[in-house]
Amino acid sequence: MPTSSDIAKLTLADDRCLIIAEVAQAHDGSLGTAHAYIDAIAKAGANAVKFQTHIASAESTPGEPWRVKFSPQDETRYEYWQRMEFTEAQWHGLKQHADEAGLWFLSSPFSSEAVELLSRVGVAAWKVASGEVGNLPMLRQMAKTQLPCILSTGMNPIEEIDTAVRTVREHDTEVAVLQCTTAYPCPPEKIGLNVLEQLRSRYECPVGLSDHSGTIYPSLAAATLHANILEVHVTFSRETFGPDVPASVTTTELAQLVEGVRFIETMIANPVNKDAMAKEMTPLRDLFGKSVVTRRDLAAGTILSPEHLTLKKPGNGIPAKRLPEIFNRKLKAAVAADTLLAEDDLE
Structure with a gap:
């Protein structure tokens, strides 16, 4: 069964990419749907399933504005976060299901209380959302656990990423940095594949792409650039409800992505002598x-x-x-x- 040490062993020389399928809020608050995503993601061949752990009272104020007012059943963004919450017992059940499916269980915390909850549940690594990279107290809280920290950088300048990487390493904790652009969906001219090599050179750590384009193309391109980690949002269908659907790939496309990445890895690992x-x-x-x-x-x-x-x-x-x-x-x-x-x- 994969453990956190497997992720910690990622190095610049690795030729096999960690593929993370992010459910985020695609479950729309349904525990049964969340479990169904675990099965679909495992069937598609990804390595990890990732959720988001929201505790409304700990992370938000009742007056938090909507990014996009998409939900007819939630009067406020705060109420939406409340509806996305699972109990600790339910999180334990999702973690157990992921283990049984052979997936690394990941979930991004959005509060100190969420970090504490996930520490009890057990995650393979900390996946830090772009909006939390500057949250140094919470970053230190995660780094102190010695679990690897995977940082998304969708809205972060280099100086802030520098500080975050330094903060994680102060606790002798492994770090990986993902290029990301916080746009839903992200157009091709803003993907930023060139940043992967900049991150690899600057931080000398595993790097990758957290993609919000809603297609498999950026991840396939990143695989040719030796990305160590790829993360994509997933949805059962583009006709489903949710704020991330336009930036997601379907679970069928996820399977195509996994197949494509493994094909690319095999090509790269076997250079051809023409003669x-x-x-x-x-x-x-x-x-x-x-x-x-x-x-x-x-x-x-x-x-x-x-x-x-x-x-x-x-x-x-x-x-x-x-x-x-x-x-x-x-x-x-x-x-x-x-x-x-x-x-x-x-x-």
Whole structure:
């Protein structure tokens, strides 16, 4: 069963990417739906399932404004957060289900109380939302547990990321940093794939992409850039209800993403030597290549010219590139039309 130490072992040399599927609020407060997402994510082949742990009274004031007023059943944003809450026993059940499904269980806390709750439930690592990267007291609280901290940076300047990374490392805790742009959905010109190498060079830690484009393309591109971690929001359907649906991939697309990333990893791990590959392809070269062939029946002693010869498959005779060398050579014996000439046929 995967543990936090597995994530801690991520290094710059790793060739296998950790793929996190974020449920966030896609469950819409339904415990049964949250469990259904765990099964779907495991079936898709992702490594980790991630939720968000909201405790309205601990993280928000009743007057918190809506980012987008999307919910007809919640009068206020505060009431929405209340409806997204699960009890501690329910969180334990989700964690157990994730364990049984072979997934790392992650959930982003949004308050000190949520950190305490998740510490009791058990998470494989701390996934820190962009809005909490500057929350140093809570960041220290997480770092003190010695569980790896994965930082999203969707709304954070470099100076703030510097401080966050330094704060985590002050407690000898592993850190990973994800490029992210807080836009739902995020357009391609704001994905920022170039930032991955900047983060890797600056912090010398695992890096990755937390993508909100609602497509699989940025994650596939990031995989070609050796991203250590990929995170995407998931939804059962783009017709479902919720604020993150436009920025999510479907669980079917998640399976395609996982397949694509593993395909890319295999390509990267197996660089090709063209000469060695060509040698391996010799049987196919013989099949698909062209050889020097007679156009018609020719008598012995014929001095060969362009009107006598052409190029046809297969390619196991005199190679096509040698055609100019064959002109003005004499046939030793008569040959029929469509004969692949051999060196022994020529004087």
